[in-house]
Amino acid sequence: IAMAGVAGRLARRWCRSAVRSPLQVISFPSLQLHLSGTAMRASQEDFESAMNQVKLLKKDPGNEVKLRLYALYKQATEGPCNMPKPGVFDFINKAKWDAWNALGSLPKETARQNYVDLVSSLTASSESSSQVKPGADREQQEYENLVVTSEDGITKIMFNRPTRKNAISTQMYQEIMLALKAASKDDSTITVVTGNGDYYCSGNDLANFTDIPPGGVEEKAKQSAIMLRDFVGTFIDFPKPLVAVVNGPAVGISVTILGLFDAVYASDRATFHTPFSHLGLSPEGCASYTFPKIMGPAKATEMLIFGKKLTAGEACAQGLVTEVFPDSTFQKEVWTRLKAYSKLPPNSMRISKQVIRNTEKEKLHAVNAEESSVLQERWLSDECINATMNFLSKKAKL
Numbered sequence: 421i422a423m424a425g426v427a428g429r430l431a432r433r434w435c436r437s438a439v440r441s442p443l444q445v446i447s448f449p450s451l452q453l454h455l456s457g458t459a460m461r462a463s464q465e466d467f468e469s470a471m472n473q474v475k476l477l478k479k480d481p482g483n484e485v486k487l488r489l490y491a492l493y494k495q496a497t498e499g500p501c502n503m504p505k506p507g508v509f510d511f512i513n514k515a516k517w518d519a520w521n522a523l524g525s526l527p528k529e530t531a532r533q534n535y536v537d538l539v540s541s542l543t544a545s546s547e548s549s550s551q552v553k554p555g556a557d558r559e560q561q562e563y564e565n566l567v568v569t570s571e572d573g574i575t576k577i578m579f580n581r582p583t584r585k586n587a588i589s590t591q592m593y594q595e596i597m598l599a600l601k602a603a604s605k606d607d608s609t610i611t612v613v614t615g616n617g618d619y620y621c622s623g624n625d626l627a628n629f630t631d632i633p634p635g636g637v638e639e640k641a642k643q644s645a646i647m648l649r650d651f652v653g654t655f656i657d658f659p660k661p662l663v664a665v666v667n668g669p670a671v672g673i674s675v676t677i678l679g680l681f682d683a684v685y686a687s688d689r690a691t692f693h694t695p696f697s698h699l700g701l702s703p704e705g706c707a708s709y710t711f712p713k714i715m716g717p718a719k720a721t722e723m724l725i726f727g728k729k730l731t732a733g734e735a736c737a738q739g740l741v742t743e744v745f746p747d748s749t750f751q752k753e754v755w756t757r758l759k760a761y762s763k764l765p766p767n768s769m770r771i772s773k774q775v776i777r778n779t780e781k782e783k784l785h786a787v788n789a790e791e792s793s794v795l796q797e798r799w800l801s802d803e804c805i806n807a808t809m810n811f812l813s814k815k816a817k818l
């Protein structure tokens with residue numbers, strides 16, 4: 421009776437989710453679960469205890485796993501599938517029948533053992549995910565120059581060098597890459613990049629150029645080009661929706677990579693400035709490709725070659741920014757919206773992003789490689805060295 425009750429409850433729960441989206445039950449990608457292996461020793465007691473654990477799972481294991489549990493339960497209690505095959509439009513019962521029937525003549529004892537193994541793997545993964553699962557705005561990992569938090573399905577990566585206007589130091593480049601890689605694998609559905617303090621980010625830390633390795637400036641330029649390529653590549657390959665919450669002025673590479681974000685929300689205090697020519701440099705972040713595509717070559721030229729600083733409104737009119745909000749309500753409005761978006765089905769969002777971006781990926785990586793190699797030369801040019809020295813000796817600002 422107890423077993424039948426559990427099976428019934430499971431079935432009712434599947435029905436409820438399947439009513440919302442019947443195809444979900446049959447269209448999930450296949451999940452590889454290690455089900456065999458252990459010796460067949462699960463007792464009836466183990467089996468009943470596993471059934472109770474299923475009820476306590478903190479995280480919905482997904483339709484595919486639930487079907488597997490159903491099939492194993494039926495096989496363990498009734499043996500091979502003995503029901504008539506449901507009609508093709510009876511999606512739910514057909515999916516359940518298929519799962520049970522797929523077990524063929526698996527012995528009852530093996531099915532019982534596999535059920536126990538499956539539940540124990542689910543319990544273990546649910547425990548480990550609840551351990552790493554962040555609580556309310558709890559920091560996930562210590563970074564020196566970032567604050568990374570996860571809440572409401574959103575991982576927020578916040579630049580945290582406000583006294584340097586969030587200029588990106590060499591270490592910070594590495595931390596951003598690490599944080600993005602972690603965010604790509606965590607439980608969140610959306611990743612947000614933002615800045616702490618009055619600036620979003622003042623771009624590359626110009627002091628990065630002063631840390632010269634034993635191999636000399638050529639070696640430094642080479643290392644920097646490799647790091648730049650890896651950094652931008654991490655954005656190109658980022659698999660989830662990536663949103664920039666631009667809380668204030670943005671400069672240099674923090675602007676150019678916006679073309680690789682999926683949405684850009686800006687405070688009306690934000691500005692967008694890429695002063696590459698002023699610094700004897702050339703564009704990075706794939707902007708030489710994305711900006712002309714986004715805003716047309718003429719507008720891109722004004723920004724990337726002549727260094728024209730755009731207001732948030734102008735950047736929005738040119739398609740670089742998704743929407744501008746008054747600074748006074750910026751955080752409230754943007755986060756309310758993002759929290760709503762984060763509840764959308766994560767797999768669907770990822771797949772949509774792939775569909776939108778994948779055709780461009782190869783091209784973007786090629787552009788990134790080319791831009792990085794051009795910059796490797798520019799960093800060694802007199803124009804760049806003089807401009808950097810002028811800034812560092814406080815003779816010049818933007």
Ligand code: COA
Pocket residue numbers: 583584585587588622623624625626627671672673695696699811816817818
């Ligand atoms: N690299 C290194 N240090 C930077 C920096 C950067 N990109 N941006 C800001 N800082 C430092 C400033 O030197 C200053 O240091 P200090 O306190 O030791 O004097 C500190 O951060 C605060 O900035 P400050 O210049 O006093 O603020 P501001 O509001 O007057 O000006 C900027 C802000 C961003 C306009 C100005 O700092 C600037 O021009 N930075 C350079 C930006 C740049 O060229 N980026 C590279 C683009 S490719």
